[in-house]
Amino acid sequence: MxxxxxxxxxxxxxxxxxxxVVSCGLWRHTADDVINDMRDARHAQYVNVGNxxxxxxxxxxxxxxxxxxxxxxIQVLDLSKCSGNDRDKFRKRIMDLSRNGxxxxxxxxxxGYDTRTALVRRDGQYISEVVxxxxxxxxxxxxxxxxxxxxxxxxRILNDKSIASASHLN
Numbered sequence: 001m002x003x004x005x006x007x008x009x010x011x012x013x014x015x016x017x018x019x020x021v022v023s024c025g026l027w028r029h030t031a032d033d034v035i036n037d038m039r040d041a042r043h044a045q046y047v048n049v050g051n052x053x054x055x056x057x058x059x060x061x062x063x064x065x066x067x068x069x070x071x072x073x074i075q076v077l078d079l080s081k082c083s084g085n086d087r088d089k090f091r092k093r094i095m096d097l098s099r100n101g102x103x104x105x106x107x108x109x110x111x112g113y114d115t116r117t118a119l120v121r122r123d124g125q126y127i128s129e130v131v132x133x134x135x136x137x138x139x140x141x142x143x144x145x146x147x148x149x150x151x152x153x154x155x156r157i158l159n160d161k162s163i164a165s166a167s168h169l170n
Contacts, residue, residue, distance in 0.1 A: 029100060031119070031131045031144045034093045035077050043081040049074045070126070071147040071157075080139035087140045094133050094142070103131065107158065113137045118158055126150060130157060 039046040050073045079090050094117070098105045103119040110116075114136040121129040130145040145157065 029093065029096060030102065031097060031121075031129060031142070032075075034090070034097065035075055035142065035144060037093070038079060038086065038090050039077055041079060041082050041086040043079075043083075044086070045076075045078040045081070047076045070149040070153060071145055073146045075144040075146075077142045077144075078139070080141065082140070087135075090140050090142075091135050094135065097131065103129075106154075120154065123148075127154060130154070132158075 035046070038044060079087055082090075097103050098117065098119055103121050105117065105119055107118040108115065114134070117131075117133045117135075119129075119131040119133075120127050121131075127149040128146065130143075130149065132143040132145070134141045149157065
């Protein structure tokens, strides 16, 4: 009986271990993870316009929610003045984002060394995240827009001049 119990415990242990390995492989990085990891890099510039500031704006102007197109917060990370190693790490992390399946790549434009990418993360019929990235030999900038955004408003957000200038996408 002891041999059966020992064998069964080994099987259960191996099953749990294999499930843990598989779950670690399926864990996906998010754009927020990239910002949290990279915003502390030397010379990185980071700005977060959070939900509280958007909420204050809605109190002052009730139509701000409509003007905001369902946006709850915006984070901007600029690594233009960072070292080449930090910028390379950032670019690799962005490439991982577009490959991991959690984000859908909707726009990529490449002109020489300049690469402009827009990724979205859907939550049912809405978009919960829009990630705008500009990577070039001069600058590396990421804009993360969080909210409950209608798909119809996505084009308006992508074409918005203030967002485009923040991410150097114009």
